[in-house]
Amino acid sequence: PACGSGNFLYATLEHLKRLEGEVLEVRRQLGGQQMLLEMESLMVRPEQFLGIEVNPRAAAIAELVLWIGFLQWHFRSHGDVRPPEPIIHRAHNIECRDAVLAWDAVEPLLDGDGNPVTRWDGRTTKTHPVTGLEVPDETARVPAFRYINPRPAEWPQTDFVVGNPPFIGTARMRDALGDGYTEAIRKAYKNVPASADYVMFWWDKAAELARSGRIQRFGLITTNSLRQTFNRRVIEHHLSATPPLSLLFAIPDHPWVDTTDGAAVRIAMTVGAAGEVAGVLQEVATERAGDGDAAEISFRRSVGRVLANLTTGSDVAGATALKANGDVSGRGVQLFGSGFIVTEEEAQTLGLGTVSGLERHIRPYRNGRDLTATPRGVMVIDLFGLSVDEVRTQFPAVYQWVYERVKPDRDQNNRASYRINWWIHGEPRASLRPALSGLSRYIATVETSKHRFFVFLDASILPDNMLVNIALDEAWFLGVLSSRVHVTWALGAGGRLGVGNDPRYNKTRCFEPFPFPAASDEQKARIRAIAEELDAHRKRQQALHPKLTLTDMYNVQEKLCAGQPLTGKDKAVHEQGLVSVLRQLHDDLDAAVFDAYGWPVTLSDEQILERLVALNAERAAEEERGIIRWLRPEYQAPDDHASRFTQHALIEEDLPADQPDKESRSRLPWPARMADQAQAVRAALASAAVPVTAAQVAARFDGAPAARVAELLETLASLGQAEQLDDAHFVAG
Numbered sequence: 001p002a003c004g005s006g007n008f009l010y011a012t013l014e015h016l017k018r019l020e021g022e023v024l025e026v027r028r029q030l031g032g033q034q035m036l037l038e039m040e041s042l043m044v045r046p047e048q049f050l051g052i053e054v055n056p057r058a059a060a061i062a063e064l065v066l067w068i069g070f071l072q073w074h075f076r077s078h079g080d081v082r083p084p085e086p087i088i089h090r091a092h093n094i095e096c097r098d099a100v101l102a103w104d105a106v107e108p109l110l111d112g113d114g115n116p117v118t119r120w121d122g123r124t125t126k127t128h129p130v131t132g133l134e135v136p137d138e139t140a141r142v143p144a145f146r147y148i149n150p151r152p153a154e155w156p157q158t159d160f161v162v163g164n165p166p167f168i169g170t171a172r173m174r175d176a177l178g179d180g181y182t183e184a185i186r187k188a189y190k191n192v193p194a195s196a197d198y199v200m201f202w203w204d205k206a207a208e209l210a211r212s213g214r215i216q217r218f219g220l221i222t223t224n225s226l227r228q229t230f231n232r233r234v235i236e237h238h239l240s241a242t243p244p245l246s247l248l249f250a251i252p253d254h255p256w257v258d259t260t261d262g263a264a265v266r267i268a269m270t271v272g273a274a275g276e277v278a279g280v281l282q283e284v285a286t287e288r289a290g291d292g293d294a295a296e297i298s299f300r301r302s303v304g305r306v307l308a309n310l311t312t313g314s315d316v317a318g319a320t321a322l323k324a325n326g327d328v329s330g331r332g333v334q335l336f337g338s339g340f341i342v343t344e345e346e347a348q349t350l351g352l353g354t355v356s357g358l359e360r361h362i363r364p365y366r367n368g369r370d371l372t373a374t375p376r377g378v379m380v381i382d383l384f385g386l387s388v389d390e391v392r393t394q395f396p397a398v399y400q401w402v403y404e405r406v407k408p409d410r411d412q413n414n415r416a417s418y419r420i421n422w423w424i425h426g427e428p429r430a431s432l433r434p435a436l437s438g439l440s441r442y443i444a445t446v447e448t449s450k451h452r453f454f455v456f457l458d459a460s461i462l463p464d465n466m467l468v469n470i471a472l473d474e475a476w477f478l479g480v481l482s483s484r485v486h487v488t489w490a491l492g493a494g495g496r497l498g499v500g501n502d503p504r505y506n507k508t509r510c511f512e513p514f515p516f517p518a519a520s521d522e523q524k525a526r527i528r529a530i531a532e533e534l535d536a537h538r539k540r541q542q543a544l545h546p547k548l549t550l551t552d553m554y555n556v557q558e559k560l561c562a563g564q565p566l567t568g569k570d571k572a573v574h575e576q577g578l579v580s581v582l583r584q585l586h587d588d589l590d591a592a593v594f595d596a597y598g599w600p601v602t603l604s605d606e607q608i609l610e611r612l613v614a615l616n617a618e619r620a621a622e623e624e625r626g627i628i629r630w631l632r633p634e635y636q637a638p639d640d641h642a643s644r645f646t647q648h649a650l651i652e653e654d655l656p657a658d659q660p661d662k663e664s665r666s667r668l669p670w671p672a673r674m675a676d677q678a679q680a681v682r683a684a685l686a687s688a689a690v691p692v693t694a695a696q697v698a699a700r701f702d703g704a705p706a707a708r709v710a711e712l713l714e715t716l717a718s719l720g721q722a723e724q725l726d727d728a729h730f731v732a733g
Helices: 007-029 033-038 056-078 170-177 179-188 199-211 229-239 344-349 368-372 388-394 396-405 416-420 432-436 475-482 484-493 507-511 521-544 550-562 568-577 579-597 605-624 647-653 674-687 694-698 706-718
Strands: 105-108 118-120 125-127 134-136 141-143 145-148 160-163 217-223 245-257 264-274 279-289 295-304 329-331 362-366 379-381 441-446 455-458 467-470 722-724 730-732
Touching: 007 056, 007 160, 145 179, 160 199, 170 179, 199 217, 199 229, 199 245, 199 264, 217 245, 229 245, 245 295, 329 432, 329 507, 362 368, 368 441, 368 550, 379 396, 388 396, 416 706, 441 475, 455 521, 467 507, 475 484, 475 521, 475 579, 484 507, 484 579, 484 605, 521 550, 521 568, 521 579, 550 568, 550 579, 568 579, 674 694, 674 706, 674 730, 694 706, 706 722, 706 730
Parallel strands: 160 217, 245 279
Antiparallel strands: 105 145, 118 141, 125 134, 217 264, 245 264, 279 295, 329 467, 362 379, 441 455, 441 467, 722 730
């Protein structure tokens, strides 16, 4: 499927012809000439290789490539003997159509007045008359479409499926494929989360065919984001289904050059088949540049049950999220408008320091690079909680700044809530804000980073989307998170991303299931003291040496731990960062945290994971009995009950997200006024026990249009009165 111009089909043909040649050679050596004649009809031929390709030119080329490859093998094997005519057969084995989605018709999308709906083409810009910046040209429009009866595409009957589907991440799907197609394919594939990458529709389709016995195996090349949470859920579904799928072979991470644009990427390779069988896992052990685009690679090989996170061993990916860790972590804000970012000088021009109250709305700003490298020293305009009229009345200079530098881009955004609430960050993180409220500091880590370190940030700092933030100001939590125990867990639970193959910290998989130790007061005090010293040490050395980065410090610490010699630059970093002191602090911290768990410091990484998985299961069982070890009980359980989750609530929480709770089955009248509709939707959202979709909320009312409810939900999310978890699901803000 999605065979392009036939590269994969040709490579498969070549491999099978090579195997065929080996078989024929053995037959010749055994004197089986008669057998060879009888096998002519069983030989590998282009007609046996099927493909689906949406591009008609590529489809025609793919069929020709197969025949060229076949004829090359013929002349290599038989010399100048011409093949029997007709030489090329029209087998129609390459179908020109979409490989994963079928539909009855595509119609232009019309608005309520019957006019075609259009959107900005995503490319054409013009110069803003005031700022001089390039902004979207609102006259460059493309039509929007609606797909009628979308459904998974049928694949022809075959034995094996191989392919290299398009590398399109979830964030790029709408721009690359269009809103209508994106919504249609997500509607057609029930097992694929809305935040999964495009390649997972191929993976889900192939896995379904393998489990049902309609194909023997499949092998796909995907990006290495296959192990990320939303993609991994597709794999988990099939591995745990009845009948189950097994991964027979996997390489979690491998260098690759994308044939589309020549960009260097990291890929994963998986082979799946029905049944419960052991597989082979090959992990890159060493890697160095070779000739051209090639890399010289050696592998570590292990055999066992290959898990959904493409590992063997402890099932970290199957760990349960603990209620004790809930409601205190989240990603930072996602601006959707670079005009929100200002320098300190620009902030002063806008009134910071002279206009009363503006200090709450222009704040220091940090992103991932600010933590790993040198801080930019920028600030961010944060108008969350203010109406547009309040902004214009109270802070007119800020209003004009955002109006000129943010609104032109937002006006062309496909999401209605982003267009309507243009002065507010696209994702203001309404659920994280109350968790941070009242704290003097909080813990942050970079979502994707070579080294996994945690730091305290001052509460005045607004974190960016690429920071994972933990609303805990107690240093003993910082100490546990910074220890080898948690870092090992995070590496096992999180995936890797990007050409640098850097570890990714996902709060859902890395933080929420992590079982903290049941430490005594003395053990907590010891961890707390070391963690405070660690945080102060790094900040002090960076203040003394402004160009010193945490990445530099941890690169040198890594070399010290490995016993590698230091370069001249490394030695300078070592002196500026006092890296031997840093290493000693981490060693002391590790010893204190291991002591809090009651484990020896000599445990291997796999042994740490085994014990943490077991402890997670123990804590999850406790929580089922109502025993919850809150991290911040005064915030998470303010009523100081033994548990705020009654047995009824626990049962409701376990319902699948697409199953409405009992209350939602009682229909309410749908208000006529828009303001009343918004209040009704907000109340319905607050009463839902699980994340819900617009359709589920609409089902609670008589005559509520799902499209109207969806608009209201997006508006509430932009105002901080709801939170959008993915493209479909919402919870109360």
